[in-house]
Amino acid sequence: MPRPEQLLHTRVWRGGTDGQFQSYDVPRQESQTVLDVVTWIQRRVDPSLAYRFACRVGMCGSCAMTVNGLPRWTCRTHVARVAPDDRLEIAPLANLPIVRDLVVDMREFFDKWREAKGQFVPTATRHDPIARVCPDSPARRAADAAIQCIGCAVCYASCDVVAWNPKYLGPAALNRAWTLVRDERDGERRQRLSAVVGDAGCHACHTHTLCTERCPMHLSPTTSIAGLKRAAAIAALRGEL
């Protein structure tokens, strides 16, 4: 448990791409999260500090930042776990344009979900009976394993291929596409596979597994992308692509 007078030496990114780190001393508290630290600075020291958060319980995916060099969801990241020496450096997520301070522009991240055809396309209408999907089928199990993404962009900020190839769809969009490819109710499997193959799609992945290593929801986009490669290869051999 931290002593009451104990201070956390915090450096926070201020400004846009050409900004710089600014130092703040923040009192340590028990069970303090990185988001608590940012909020303390914004409420007690500098109200102009821009950052993004909503739920504070690890559901909305809006509070991800770079904490001591690694992308993390700040609302569920305890200071004690990432700053044992009471030093914290908080920056905006990598691989996305900085708007101001700790806020990044998420447009390209979500645009890529659309490019990867991340929308469910139903094959039935509301007048049809409810689809009976066996929860134990291999396809459903594969989709379920990847479905809990909260869209925090931690994987996107971790990915070297995104940094090298700005057109690359990224782990989250491809993971989303995989859940739909394995959804037996979806009606655009072939079109979706066409959208996610190639140099900007699943075939650009080098299997570095940083997305899987850092996903706060413990998903494995790497496995999903490997699944897409496999599904695309089978479809191509059958002449469907």
Added chain:
Amino acid sequence: MSPRGEMRVWLAQRATAAVLAVCVTVHLVTLIVAVHGGLSAAAILGRTRGSPGWMTFYAVFVVCAAIHAPLGLRTIAAEWLSWRGRAADAACTAFGIVVLVLGFRAVAAVTL
């Protein structure tokens, strides 16, 4: 190149990688066995020259290397140098042709 073309390129590189894994293993094991067995260069050439088996094996090895290596260089050029497009493709194709020619020259030297 179209996404479908890119996928075929990826498949070609993966397929040749699988063949190369076997070829490299056989090549290295043969090399070690030959050296430890005390075979001279003349003795080795005596076994490889006129052998359809070794000729086929190394011809397959060369063809796979000539496909696999340029495709890898193409990816490195795109990701590390941001060099993409027709010029990069042409350069990698030229490199593949050089590998093919030099490779077949070596195969001819030890099997014909």
